[in-house]
Amino acid sequence: MTEALRRTILATLADAAAAGPYALIDYPNYLNPGDAAIWLGARRALEAINGRPPAYAATLRGFSPARCRAAIGGGTVYFLGGGNFGDLYPRHQRLRLDVLRALPGNPVVHLPMSCAFAPAPDEALLAETRALYRDRPSTRLFARDRRARSELQERLGLDAVTCPDLCHLLSLAAPPPCRDLVRLMRRDPEAAGPSTGPARDWRDMPGQRLANRLGKLLLAAAPARLALTAQDGVATRKVNHAVAALARGRAVETDRLHAALLAAAIGREVLLHDNATGKVLAYRETWAALLPDLFRPQ
Known part of the structure; x- marks a missing residue:
């Protein structure tokens, strides 16, 4: 079963391969080994489909538009997947929006994720997310499950492709x-x-x-x-x-x-x-x- 999951992941992500240098954003520099497992799986997945490591990587607080542009030019930006897309974890969501604004011409890929919406919605943050993502035709989203795919469409008007969590690539x-x-x-x-x-x-x-x-x-x-x-x-x-x-x-x-x-x-x-x-x-x-x-x- 593990090998089938691995084949599914790599086949699904193959269409999101980068043509040149790329960035991987939102390294989990905090205490959550689940997100660390996602990071390691993402590293394996991206090296498998791109043939090279990221030219730039950033933590939640360490993103530098200037350093990222210098490293990848107009290359692809990958956001780490996980369970924090939405307004329950606003710092992660605002990082994504900051990156979208700072790199308006770069293709963006969101690796497999689930949604996390707050009980009392932050309507301003969700509206900003909806607007910035929908205005980027070069953005691709991968959802870890069918529920997340439906939530992205129904709440934010965003289309996604289902793909298993990248931790399945670990041995x-x-x-x-x-x-x-x-x-x-x-x-x-x-x-x-x-x-x-x-x-x-x-x-x-x-x-x-x-x-x-x-x-x-x-x-x-x-x-x-x-x-x-x-x-x-x-x-x-x-x-x-x-x-x-x-x-x-x-x-x-x-x-x-x-x-x-x-x-x-x-x-x-x-x-x-x-x-x-x-x-x-x-x-x-x-x-x-x-x-x-x-x-x-x-």
Whole structure:
């Protein structure tokens, strides 16, 4: 099944290949190993379809229009995928809008993502998103699931193509389990409700917190010529810590999409709950034929 997912990803993204130097925007310089897994998958996908690494990469706060233009000229800008397209995480959305305004002539590709809309909509931000994206005929969007594709069309008037999450391109290894169950449940704006019973979230793991702190220091000190290597290294460390934590259980119960996908990739039984935005079950339902081991507890 993993190989089928990989073939599907690369075949779907092939039409979005860049003709020359390209940029990859929104490196996850924060504590979320799921987004780190997306970054590493994006790096593999883009090198596979483009034959080269990005000429420019930027974090949420580190985007420089001048440096980006100097590196890629009129080349393609890829936005990292994930679950933060919309107004629930406005800093990420405003970064995208800033890039669109700063590089009006560059082709733009949004890698596979889900939508995250706030309970009280930020109508101004959504209207700005609608206007800027619809005015860019050279923009292509990929949705991780059918629900996200529908939301993009219905709420923003944007067309998207479905494509699996890029974390499926990772090759993972894990030690044997040492307990029956690991429970990892959200405690953030995407939590569907309070967890019943003991559970941890990513931030409760000392190794994950340490990897995040040391990673920020490393990236701040890395010279420009080594920045991409440093970003990949930090992301790899975060993913490895996450996999080691999930691998402890013979089964993993979670409402985090990437905890579920990473656990399934290392052969763990997965007990799946939805999150507040509905992206977890939407993903499972879209790709059920290729993810038979993901199911929801009754």
